[in-house]
Amino acid sequence: MIMGQRWVVSGKELWQWRQDACKSAAEAGVPTAEVDWLLKEVAELDPLVLRLESWQQCSLLGQATENSTIQLSQPLPVLTQLWQKRIHQRCPVQYLAGVTPWRHFSLRVSPAVLIPRPETESLIDLAVNGVAMSSTPDLSSGHWADLGTGSGAIACGLAEVFPHGTIHAVDCTEEALAIAQLNAQQLGMAEKIKFYHGYWYSPLEALKGQLSGMVANPPYIPSNSLKQLQPEIYYHEPHIALDGGRDGLDCIRQLIDMSGDYLRPGGVWLIEMMAGQADKVVQLLQNHGSYSEIQIFPDLAGIDRFALAYRKYEV
Secondary structure: OEEOOEEEEEHHHHHHHHHHHHHHHHHHOOOOHHHHHHHHHHEOOOHHHHOOOHHHHHHHHHHHOOOOEEEEOOOHHHHHHHHHHHHHHOOOHHHHHOEEEEOOEEEEOOOOOOOOOHHHHHHHHHHHHHHHOOOOOOHHHOEEEEEOOOOOHHHHHHHHHOOOOEEEEEEOOHHHHHHHHHHHHHOOOOOOEEEEEOOOOHHHHHHOOOEEEEEEOOOOEOHHHHHHOOHHHHOOOOHHHOEOOOOOOHHHHHHHHHHHHHEEEEEEEEEEOOOOOHHHHHHHHHHHOOEEEEEEEEOOOOOEEEEEEEEOOOO
16 A cells, blocks of 8 residues: 555564564574664664564564554565565665665765765764864864765765865765765755865865865775675675775875875875775875874774874975
8 A cells, every 4th residue: 555655564564574584684694683774764663663672573563563554665575675685686785775874864875875884983073183183273164175975974974063164075976976965965964065076186176275174985995805895895885985906005195195285284184094004004194294193093993994194384
């Protein structure tokens, strides 16, 4: 049955669907929690119910909602097709639902963009701390660049924490920019973020020497390591957002080389990198000669994941 733009099923039907999906997930080695993650996105179910342990949850879904109706954003047969795609093709559940949580946002995603990871959320907090620890005035109200914006996650995060700043989001694919612009619109940040199609700084020529900060999560995986990634990543996420060249540092080198011309004195240079790359990134920054106060920060797992530096006042 269809109600407006939604499909209605009985609680008993959805309970049985969930039982079957959890069974297939367990057999395929897929976390059963992803079943509830998908259900939370497509069904009007109390999130508290979905956070209960499985046997309690099944009881609640099977008894409390057996004689009720539940609205879905997809008909149940389509939901089944989506879940089969997750199991058999290893398609990430975020792409199936078309959304993913990041910080406290709900972001649209598609195979045109990398799925924003929880560890990348730390870039926003590090940007805030970088401004707070700087002696350069007015960094938070200046121009900030998110290079390789993808879904627009970093740009939206910067727009929120720097409400008086202007965020310039750049990506080399128009498909990614369309997703990023949609996210900015849905989060009410469209007026705070300017979007550009191009590679790295190429569309920002007019901002040379003016940027308060540059934040990026560039491709950093060595080319010969891509096939070692999980099938969900290797077969579904865009390789252009993953492949960092022979040693994984090609894009980071470019950002180091180019940023000196675009950052204002005291401006913040901040990137995410792969485990094991910290020493090389520090050396590259030091050898370039344009940066000072180079710092490495760990992610929540204690892995060195982020590099922050400031543009020198005198070079």
